[in-house]
Amino acid sequence: MLSNPPKPSNMADSSQNDEKTGLAGLKSSLISRNITLNGHRTSMRLEPAMWNALIEICRREKLNIHQICGLVAEHKAEETSFTAAVRVFAMSYYKAAATEEGHQKAGHGTAFLFSAK
Secondary structure, eight states: OOOOOOOOSSOOHHHHHHHHHTTTTTTOOOOOEHHHHHHHHEEEEEEHHHHHHHHHHHHOOOOOTTHHHHHHHHOOTTOOOHHHHHHHHHHHHHHOOHHHHHHHHHHTTEEEGGGGO
């Protein structure tokens, strides 16, 4: 068994891609954490940036991760996976908080995320 299997030739090196898109420092490997939903312990795998977003939402809403995840679980569609519902919740939370002024201050709309540095 190879400890570091070779990448297929069509896969870009993520560090090179991060530099080109301005997303350097964002890791995409999943992190598994335990949460409790309705008294039952379960695990959830998310990207580090998504965990950071959830932690920030918890801070802003003065709820813990178990409470936030419980609310998501209560309101998700039955056919939607829990992890997908959490990702959509976090994206929707930040989308609802976004304003035109905030987008302008952040430089959004200028395609800066994908321009070469």
